[in-house]
Structures are given as structure tokens and as C-alpha cells.
Amino acid sequence: MDRENTAERPILMKIGRALKWLYYYPRFSRFMAALVGAYIFANVASLLLYFVFVDTALLYLETDTVNRALVASGFNAMIGAGLMSLLIYPLAGLWVYYAKSASRAWAVMILPSLLGIGLLYALLPDPLKQALGG
Amino acid sequence: MASITKADTPPIEYEERGFRQVMSVVHTWSTLVPIWVLYFVFITGTIGYFHVEITNWMKPEIDHVAEPVDDAVLFEHATRYLGENAAGATTWSISLPSERRETSFIFWSRNITPEERETLTPAQQEELRESNSGNVVLDPVTGATYGDEVRATGGGDLLYRMHYVLHYMPRAMGEYIVIICTILMFAGLVTGIIIHKKIFKDFFTFRPAKGQRSWLDVHNISSVMTLPFQLMITFSGMLFYLATIMPLVFYGPTATFGFDVEDFLTSESIADVNPKNQELIGILAEEVFGITPAPEAAGVQASMAPLSDITSDFRSRYPDAKIDRLILQNPSDQNAAATIRFVPGIGSPAIGVANYSAATGERLGDSAGERQGSVAGNIQATILSLHEGRFSPIALRWLYFLTGLAGAAMIASGAVLWARKRRQAYETELKRFAKTSAQSGDGAADPKVGKGVIFVEHMNVATIIGLPIGVAAYFLANRLIPVGLEGRASLEADAMFIAWALTFVMAVIRPSRRIWTELMWLACAAYASIPFANAFTTNRHLGASLPDGDWMMAGFDLTMFGIAFLFGLTAYRSAITRVDIKPQPNAAIQQPVMDPAQ
Numbered sequence: 101m102d103r104e105n106t107a108e109r110p111i112l113m114k115i116g117r118a119l120k121w122l123y124y125y126p127r128f129s130r131f132m133a134a135l136v137g138a139y140i141f142a143n144v145a146s147l148l149l150y151f152v153f154v155d156t157a158l159l160y161l162e163t164d165t166v167n168r169a170l171v172a173s174g175f176n177a178m179i180g181a182g183l184m185s186l187l188i189y190p191l192a193g194l195w196v197y198y199a200k201s202a203s204r205a206w207a208v209m210i211l212p213s214l215l216g217i218g219l220l221y222a223l224l225p226d227p228l229k230q231a232l233g234g
Numbered sequence: 235m236a237s238i239t240k241a242d243t244p245p246i247e248y249e250e251r252g253f254r255q256v257m258s259v260v261h262t263w264s265t266l267v268p269i270w271v272l273y274f275v276f277i278t279g280t281i282g283y284f285h286v287e288i289t290n291w292m293k294p295e296i297d298h299v300a301e302p303v304d305d306a307v308l309f310e311h312a313t314r315y316l317g318e319n320a321a322g323a324t325t326w327s328i329s330l331p332s333e334r335r336e337t338s339f340i341f342w343s344r345n346i347t348p349e350e351r352e353t354l355t356p357a358q359q360e361e362l363r364e365s366n367s368g369n370v371v372l373d374p375v376t377g378a379t380y381g382d383e384v385r386a387t388g389g390g391d392l393l394y395r396m397h398y399v400l401h402y403m404p405r406a407m408g409e410y411i412v413i414i415c416t417i418l419m420f421a422g423l424v425t426g427i428i429i430h431k432k433i434f435k436d437f438f439t440f441r442p443a444k445g446q447r448s449w450l451d452v453h454n455i456s457s458v459m460t461l462p463f464q465l466m467i468t469f470s471g472m473l474f475y476l477a478t479i480m481p482l483v484f485y486g487p488t489a490t491f492g493f494d495v496e497d498f499l500t501s502e503s504i505a506d507v508n509p510k511n512q513e514l515i516g517i518l519a520e521e522v523f524g525i526t527p528a529p530e531a532a533g534v535q536a537s538m539a540p541l542s543d544i545t546s547d548f549r550s551r552y553p554d555a556k557i558d559r560l561i562l563q564n565p566s567d568q569n570a571a572a573t574i575r576f577v578p579g580i581g582s583p584a585i586g587v588a589n590y591s592a593a594t595g596e597r598l599g600d601s602a603g604e605r606q607g608s609v610a611g612n613i614q615a616t617i618l619s620l621h622e623g624r625f626s627p628i629a630l631r632w633l634y635f636l637t638g639l640a641g642a643a644m645i646a647s648g649a650v651l652w653a654r655k656r657r658q659a660y661e662t663e664l665k666r667f668a669k670t671s672a673q674s675g676d677g678a679a680d681p682k683v684g685k686g687v688i689f690v691e692h693m694n695v696a697t698i699i700g701l702p703i704g705v706a707a708y709f710l711a712n713r714l715i716p717v718g719l720e721g722r723a724s725l726e727a728d729a730m731f732i733a734w735a736l737t738f739v740m741a742v743i744r745p746s747r748r749i750w751t752e753l754m755w756l757a758c759a760a761y762a763s764i765p766f767a768n769a770f771t772t773n774r775h776l777g778a779s780l781p782d783g784d785w786m787m788a789g790f791d792l793t794m795f796g797i798a799f800l801f802g803l804t805a806y807r808s809a810i811t812r813v814d815i816k817p818q819p820n821a822a823i824q825q826p827v828m829d830p831a832q
Binding site for chain 2: 146159174176181182189197
């Protein structure tokens with residue numbers, strides 16, 4: 101009996117190790133959601149905030165020369181969005197750990213981000229859309 | 235043998251935990267992982283608030299200037315030197331002595347004109363730049379310059395630099411490590427606030443000699459009392475690296491107002507970007523930072539107005555402002571421009587800029603340290619300015635120093651607390667094991683402290699006390715390494731890390747219940763010996779610096795004695811109140827770590 105148990109142990113240990121990895125996978129997934137998912141979310145949210153902060157009337161003004169007012173407004177909006185991004189990223193990362201499950205955390209980080217990317221593309225001035233191949 | 239750290243520990247199921255419990259787990263791990271790097275960053279960053287003073291102490295060959303020097307005298311010496319040695323330069327910069335730096339730092343450089351950029355090869359441009367640039371430290375009283383007689387040292391600047399790029403690694407790698415640790419620390423602070431149910435009560439609660447409870451109180455007090463500072467310093471630390479952390483947010487929007495981002499990122503310096511980007515940078519400088527561009531050189535020689543007239547006009551307008559330096563563009567040209575860079579004073583963000591015509595002395599305008607009409611920009615500038623504390627008079631600088639140390643104490647107590655909790659769990663398990671063994675009489679597996687806990691305990695003592703010992707070794711090396719020795723500046727830094735590494739060895743080989751006290755006595759001896767090393771190797775010891783009113787040197791020596799006293803006092807108190815634990819029947823079981831709070 102003892103001999104049988106001893107012989108089976110290495111296989112069981114291998115299975116145990118594999119199960120252990122599966123057991124830790126949700127934690128790893130949650131960690132990645134906090135690291136990568138929250139980062140993507142923070143970037144998209146902040147870029148959308150840029151369009152809230154910037155003077156959009158100047159942004160869509162078609163002109164061949166450099167618009168001094170737009171440069172100033174754009175820079176300040178960029179700094180504002182940047183400040184917000186540094187708040188959004190850690191807070192989104194923390195929320196990931198409070199989500200009911202890792203898959204829900206990923207869903208909340210990625211789905212709005214995908215929508216946001218679409219919205220960002222729509223908000224881009226035409227010359228930039230053309231530069232991006234649109 | 236069962237490991238106490240894993241046995242009976244329920245798995246972390248976030249779904250089953252409340253918000254505070256989840257945040258508590260995140261708080262523990264987000265701060266434990268980077269904890270020793272954060273401690274290093276806090277200690278070196280806190281020392282950095284006095285980096286100028288430390289550099290002065292580490293260069294004792296530079297004479298003490300007893301009386302403030304008139305601007306006219308300084309500018310006469312500086313312009314004479316620059317005229318003789320930097321006639322081909324297009325920019326002269328002259329820093330003005332202050333209560334922190336008694337000498338004047340002068341540097342000069344040459345810009346490459348658009349024509350030269352087109353006609354010369356990159357190597358020729360570089361040679362032109364190199365041959366027309368340099369720097370020197372000037373004695374404002376005599377006009378003498380300091381050269382090889384001044385010992386080579388990293389000074390306080392190296393310690394300050396370490397807090398954001400670390401050491402012995404490429405700059406980018408150091409920056410990335412610090413950035414990641416800073417983000418984790420910010421998450422740790424936010425979660426720390428969330429898990430505190432009784433922040434107000436914690437403010438007033440300290441129960442000494444209660445072991446783990448005392449450490450928790452130290453952790454709570456040091457974090458709650460200085461919470462606004464810790465939040466500010468961490469957030470502003472991230473803000474410094476906004477472009478690195480969030481490159482898309484930083485560079486992406488610039489494309490919407492015309493920047494060629496690719497050209498900007500691939501150019502070696504701002505001077506090398508394409509003409510459109512040059513134009514946009516010029517507009518930003520004017521519209522956002524209020525900096526008027528210097529006019530092009532006329533190519534016509536002209537005498538300059540007395541520079542002291544320019545600084546006195548500026549001082550009459552801004553009596554509270556501290557002038558950092560005067561920068562001359564195209565000196566001795568008809569269109570020469572003088573720019574005063576200044577710190578506007580307490581409450582004003584950023585660095586201010588005032589523009590004058592150097593040829594006529596006429597005032598052209600100034601930014602007064604404010605960004606024009608920009609709320610976000612002012613918030614950013616204020617936060618960054620708060621981080622560096624540039625505007626701080628000496629008393630406020632000391633407050634920065636003390637709150638920085640409180641931050642280090644918060645980190646250190648958190649690290650010790652983590653290890654103490656696990657050690658206490660081990661002791662509880664040990665008692666249970668002894669009881670069950672006595673009852674059953676069989677040889678059940680005895681509990682064992684996890685290797686991770688032992689590692690953390692060693693790292694804690696070797697970092698919390700070892701790093702200050704390393705810093706003391708850095709100062710001692712400055713005095714003990716021969717002045718003319720090649721590579722002495724890097725040897726000083728090596729001495730710091732070797733001394734620190736030796737404390738790790740001590741932590742491993744010495745009994746864990748004694749190591750805290752022993753290292754604290756060692757730190758006490760190291761700091762107390764610094765003023766003596768200064769006295770034996772220079773003539774600017776306390777016996778000379780105090781009668782001369784040389785507070786730059788005397789202040790440093792006295793501070794070293796003060797730190798030695800504090801280490802000695804803590805070592806003495808922890809030694810006399812140490813709880814001696816009787817040897818356990820099982821020799822394999824380690825003694826609990828001596829607790830300095832007991």
C-alpha cells in the first residue's frame with residue numbers, strides 16, 4: 101500500500117502543481133488587469149478629457165498657419181489631462197482589486213476603453229485622421 | 235516540517251472580502267514589494283533638501299565668504315573672466331551667491347545658427363559647441379577661479395540624484411524602477427487612507443514598549459501626521475515623469491496643435507528640432523511660460539549696460555524674489571539680451587523669468603513666475619515646486635527634512651510591522667506545538683519560520699539602519715580618500731555601498747535579537763566620527779567654523795553630532811529595555827528579532 105502511494109506521488113504532485121497554477125491564474129489575471137487594463141483605461145479616459153479641456157472651436161478651425169491660441173489652449177489641456185491620468189491610473193488599478201472577479205475587472209477596463217478609442221478617432225481633426233490613414 | 239507562514243493561511247478570495255479588507259491586502263503588497271527601494275528614495279531624497287549645503291561641506295577647499303558681495307563686484311569679475319575665456323560663446327550664465335551657495339557658478343555655451351546647421355557636418359557642429367562651452371566656480375570677492383585644488387566629489391548632488399535614478403545602473407533603468415515604486419507607493423497611500431477607520435484617533439495614539447502594537451502606532455502616527463506631505467511628494471514625483479509614465483497622453487495631444495511628434499522625439503536636443511517645431515516651442519515659451527525670445531544677434535559690437543543696474547532694477551520691483559542667475563544672450567552685441575531667472579518667493583510657483591536689454595539695460599518684461607492664464611499649468615508648476623521646495627527658506631527646508639524622515643519612518647515601520655506580524659504568528663504556533671507535543675508525547679513536525687520572513691527581517695535591519703551607515707561612510711570617505719586620487723568621486727559612492735553591503739553581512743551573521751542595537755551603535759559611532767574626520771583633515775573644523783560664523787560647515791558638523799546622538803539614544807534605550815528570551819528547547823528554532831520599540 102505504502103509502495104503504491106509512493107509511486108503515485110510524483111504524478112499527483114505534477115497535477116497539484118498544474119492546479120496550483122490554475123488557482124493562481126485569477127490572481128495573475130487581476131494583477132495584469134490592474135497593470136495593463138487600468139493603464140489603457142487611464143490613457144483613453146485622459147485623452148478624452150483632453151478634448152473636454154481644449155478649446156474645440158480652435159481645434160477644428162481649418163487654417164494653414166500655426167494658431168497661437170490653439171497651442172496655448174492645447175498645451176494647458178494636455179497638462180490638465182496628464183494630471184488627471186496620474187490619478188485615474190492608480191484609482192482604476194485599485195478598483196480592479198475590488199471587482200467581483202478578474203474577468204469583470206477586465207471587462208470594465210477594456211470595453212469602455214474600446215468605445216473611447218472609437219470616440220477619440222471621431223473627435224480627431226480631419227488632417228490627423230488622414231495622417232492615421234482614415 | 236510545516237511552514238508557519240503558509241500553514242493554516244486561508245486563500246485570498248477577494249469575492250468574500252469587504253472593501254476595506256481587500257484594500258488592506260492591496261496596501262500590504264503594493265507597499266511591501268517596493269519597500270526598500272522606497273526607503274532608499276525617501277532617505278536620499280530627504281537628504282537632497284540640503285544637497286547644496288552638503289556639496290559645500292564636501293568641498294572644503296572653497297573658501298567661506300563672510301560678507302555678502304555687491305553685485306557690481308561679482309559681475310565685474312565674471313564678465314572679465316568670460317570676456318577672456320569665452321568670447322566665442324553665445325550664452326553666458328552667471329549664478330549669484332546666496333545664503334546657500336557662497337560662490338558663483340559660471341558657464342558658457344554656443345548655439346548653432348541655422349546657417350551653420352546647413353553648412354557644417356554634425357561632427358563640426360559638435361566641435362564648435364564643445365570648444366565654446368565650459369564652466370567654472372568663481373570666488374565672488376577675489377575673482378579667482380577654483381580648479382584642480384578642489385577635491386572631486388559627487389557631493390550632495392549625487393545623493394540627490396540617487397533618489398530618482400538610483401546608482402550603478404543605466405539612468406533609464408533607475409528611473410523606471412523609481413517610477414514603478416512611486417506608483418505603488420501612491421496606491422499604498424490611497425489604500426492606507428481607506429483602511430484607516432480612526433485616522434483622528436491614530437493621530438494621538440502611541441503605546442510604547444508594546445511590541446507589534448508600538449510599531450503599528452509608529453506607522454500610523456508617521457503616516458497620518460505627514461499625510462498631506464506624503465501625498466504631495468508621491469503625486470508630484472509621478473508628475474515629474476508624466477511624459478514617461480503616460481507618453482500617449484503627453485505627446486498625443488501635441489499632434490492636434492501642430493507638433494511633429496516623431497521629429498521631437500528623435501531629435502537629440504530642442505535646438506535640433508525642425509523649423510516648425512522650433513516655431514511651436516517659441517510660441518509655447520511666449521504664450522504659456524511668458525518667456526520673450528532673445529533677439530537675433532545684430533553682428534554689431536556694442537558695450538553692455540552695467541549688469542548690476544539690471545539686477546538692482548529687478549530687486550526694486552521684486553524685493554522678495556531670490557535671483558538664481560543672470561543669463562546673457564549674444565554678449566557684447568548690439569542686440570545682447572539679459573535674462574534673470576529667479577524664484578519668486580513663498581507661494582509663487584515655478585521659476586520666474588525677467589527680460590532686459592543687456593545693451594541698454596531697458597526692461598522688456600517678465601513672467602513673474604506665473605504661467606499666463608493657465609490653471610492646469612499653474613497647478614502643475616505649484617506641485618512640482620512643492621516637491622523640490624526651491625522657494626523654501628531654511629526653516630521650511632528643515633520642515634521638509636523632518637517630514638521626509640517621517641516618510642522614511644512610515645516605510646520602515648511598515649516593513650518591520652509586516653515581519654513582526656509573521657514572527658508573532660510563528661511564536662503562537664510554537665506555543666501550540668509545545669503544548670500538543672507535551673500532551674501527545676510524539677514527535678510531531680515542529681513549526682519553522684518562513685524563509686521569506688527571515689529574509690525580510692535581515693533586509694529590514696540592514697536597510698533601515700544600514701543605509702544611514704552607508705551615507706555616513708560616504709561623508710567619511712570624502713575626508714579620508716586622498717584629494718588628488720583619480721576617480722575619488724566614484725570611490726566615495728563605492729564606500730557608501732560597500733559599507734551598506736557590510737551591514738547586510740552583519741545582519742545575517744549576528745544574532746537577530748542584538749543586530750538592531752549593534753547597528754545603531756555603529757551608526758552612532760560613524761556619524762560622531764564625521765566632524766572629527768573633518769577636524770583632522772581640514773582647517774574648517776568646528777573650532778574654526780563657529781568663531782568665523784561659517785554656518786555652512788558648522789551646521790553640517792553639528793547636525794552629524796545630532797544624528798549620532800539620536801542613534802546612540804535609541805540604541806541605549808533599546809539595549810536597556812531589551813527582553814531577553816530564554817533559549818528554546820529546540821535549537822533549530824530561531825530567536826525572535828529584538829524589537830527596538832520594546
